[in-house]
Amino acid sequence: MNFRNIFRYWRTMLTVAEVTLRHQLNDSFILFAILVQPLIIAVLALFMLKDTAANAAMFVVVGSGLTGLWSSLLFISGNSINAERWQGTLESLVGVPTPFDVIVFGKNLANVVQSLLSMIVAYLLAALFFGYSLHMDQPLLFFLSLFLSVFAFISFGLVIAPIFVMYREVQQWQNAMEYPVYILAGFLFPVLLLPGWTTPISYILPPYWAAVALHGTSTASAPLEQTLFAWAMMVLLSIIFLFIASRLFKIMLYKARVDATLDVQ
Amino acid sequence: MKTLTSNLRLFWQGTVLSYVALFAWLQPVTYMASKIVMPLTQMLFFTFLGSFATGRDNAHFYVIGNAIQITAVSGIFGVTMSIGGERWSGTLVYLFGTPANRMAMFFGRAFMHIIDGTIGVVIALLWGVILFKLDLSQTNLSALALTIFVTTLSTCGLGLLMGCLSLLTANVMFVNNTVYFLLLIFSGANVNLATLPSWMQAISQVLPLTRGIASARALIAGASMQEVLPLLAQELGIGLIYGLVGYFMFQWVEVSAKRRGTLETI
Numbered sequence: 001m002n003f004r005n006i007f008r009y010w011r012t013m014l015t016v017a018e019v020t021l022r023h024q025l026n027d028s029f030i031l032f033a034i035l036v037q038p039l040i041i042a043v044l045a046l047f048m049l050k051d052t053a054a055n056a057a058m059f060v061v062v063g064s065g066l067t068g069l070w071s072s073l074l075f076i077s078g079n080s081i082n083a084e085r086w087q088g089t090l091e092s093l094v095g096v097p098t099p100f101d102v103i104v105f106g107k108n109l110a111n112v113v114q115s116l117l118s119m120i121v122a123y124l125l126a127a128l129f130f131g132y133s134l135h136m137d138q139p140l141l142f143f144l145s146l147f148l149s150v151f152a153f154i155s156f157g158l159v160i161a162p163i164f165v166m167y168r169e170v171q172q173w174q175n176a177m178e179y180p181v182y183i184l185a186g187f188l189f190p191v192l193l194l195p196g197w198t199t200p201i202s203y204i205l206p207p208y209w210a211a212v213a214l215h216g217t218s219t220a221s222a223p224l225e226q227t228l229f230a231w232a233m234m235v236l237l238s239i240i241f242l243f244i245a246s247r248l249f250k251i252m253l254y255k256a257r258v259d260a261t262l263d264v265q
Numbered sequence: 266m267k268t269l270t271s272n273l274r275l276f277w278q279g280t281v282l283s284y285v286a287l288f289a290w291l292q293p294v295t296y297m298a299s300k301i302v303m304p305l306t307q308m309l310f311f312t313f314l315g316s317f318a319t320g321r322d323n324a325h326f327y328v329i330g331n332a333i334q335i336t337a338v339s340g341i342f343g344v345t346m347s348i349g350g351e352r353w354s355g356t357l358v359y360l361f362g363t364p365a366n367r368m369a370m371f372f373g374r375a376f377m378h379i380i381d382g383t384i385g386v387v388i389a390l391l392w393g394v395i396l397f398k399l400d401l402s403q404t405n406l407s408a409l410a411l412t413i414f415v416t417t418l419s420t421c422g423l424g425l426l427m428g429c430l431s432l433l434t435a436n437v438m439f440v441n442n443t444v445y446f447l448l449l450i451f452s453g454a455n456v457n458l459a460t461l462p463s464w465m466q467a468i469s470q471v472l473p474l475t476r477g478i479a480s481a482r483a484l485i486a487g488a489s490m491q492e493v494l495p496l497l498a499q500e501l502g503i504g505l506i507y508g509l510v511g512y513f514m515f516q517w518v519e520v521s522a523k524r525r526g527t528l529e530t531i
Binding site: 044051 | 292294295297298299302303306307309310313314315316317318319436438439442443446447449450455456460461
């Protein structure tokens, strides 16, 4: 994706995001992915981790929220192009003068932002039902981390969506991709528990760096240098994934036009 | 005798055809992803989470719990697809139009998923042995096999009930997913039930899986068949109750849908 397009088409992106949010408001699957599943994981993790550390509740709130972000990215953003195809609107979207990746960026923005609800609901659950006194140690750094995390997740989603369109055999593995990222990104436990050979895989996943930054700033468990490094990695990976996404979108649209498969279900 | 033969034939044909035609995951890659890799990664996630919470020494508690809980993938999702799929594929109207025995037709929808779910649990336990060195040397394997079978049977009983819901609501995947995830808490797969509030423990006691998981843990720790038989009898009873409630609901749905003309509503 061309970076200038983010600034040139910001109003379009916001409009697409608003329409997407309105469209998805009464979709029960989305409700499940962004609210129910993270909430159940939060309850489970609160019961499991309650005796591990003083700030375990905040760790669970952030971690379960991240599971909601990833599940939403995988299942909703991953299908964002296919969803238009199923509704018969893909041809029109590709035909308008606005670059298609800008439109998908807006859709992903809506998906990721609405997924943040999972963190808010987990926070309320821990505070109201479990009676935890939740304290955020570095609120400013946390919200900056959250902003960069949203951007990193959107960029990652821009790579996943065209891959799912072009390679249906990859999409068939969608159900199996959810937990590996929960594990490799260290959403609810440190990746140090995993075998050493998995660490490089964690390092190339934006959700891992989002977890490092968000856990570190919400519980003050990480030095500032570590948070800054996580931010730098999220920016770097976002740039790389946006570049890869721009190539993938070109290939996907070219292929779809040549094969005349834009409206093929 | 002729009626019995006819019903057995109907049971078997319904069993095979509904599994082949309506189980949406029955393609090699999708089956592998949804029935083998996804359950494995789920087990890994909760085992690592449990190890982080209570120490590596307790990893087997989570391995066993999640391996048995995997039967719910077949019991809940598989059975629901085989019943609810009739509606989505437009065959419900023909199904209810036949004079076929409803009980043979209804319970036949779960049969293949009982076998499928049993195999899934065995595979998950083997992963536990390979990856987490789960020790089965003290285990009465035939009792464990019976536990897996009974637990799968009872979970399919719940699945039959959920399948009937899919004939009533378009949001059945929301309900199914929610029930599946709630079982991760209430069945005791990941939490020691004694640490839950009493109202949650009460819910656990009326769900399938709870006693199956307890029985499997006891057997792997060295308990005998006699010690777990009461648990298995209760597990079986709970599954039968869910299955029968599902069957009566299936009959009610048929009458109600015919009366309202909603057999083809999607």
